Amino acid sequence: MEDNKIKKYGDELYDAWLTRGSVPSILEREPDISIEDLFKIQWHFVLLRLQAGEKVIGNTNGAKVKRALMSSMPKLAKPV
Numbered sequence: 001m002e003d004n005k006i007k008k009y010g011d012e013l014y015d016a017w018l019t020r021g022s023v024p025s026i027l028e029r030e031p032d033i034s035i036e037d038l039f040k041i042q043w044h045f046v047l048l049r050l051q052a053g054e055k056v057i058g059n060t061n062g063a064k065v066k067r068a069l070m071s072s073m074p075k076l077a078k079p080v
């Protein structure tokens with residue numbers, strides 16, 4: 001996914017978070033999106049919050065979740 005789309009979706013999430021609104025499903029708008037791109041969008045959202053002055057407290061399980069998701073995906077011998 002292009003960087004401008006990652007920024008667009010991250011900005012949408014941040015704006016919705018600020019206004020307590022919602023956004024249309026990214027998965028419905030981008031059915032072929034990868035898990036890596038979803039994490040990039042989430043990271044852009046987090047960076048916007050940090051730039052606004054929020055502090056990170058504790059740790060996250062994002063890496064564990066990503067590992068679990070990737071390990072649960074079927075292993076294919078050849079591309080589908």
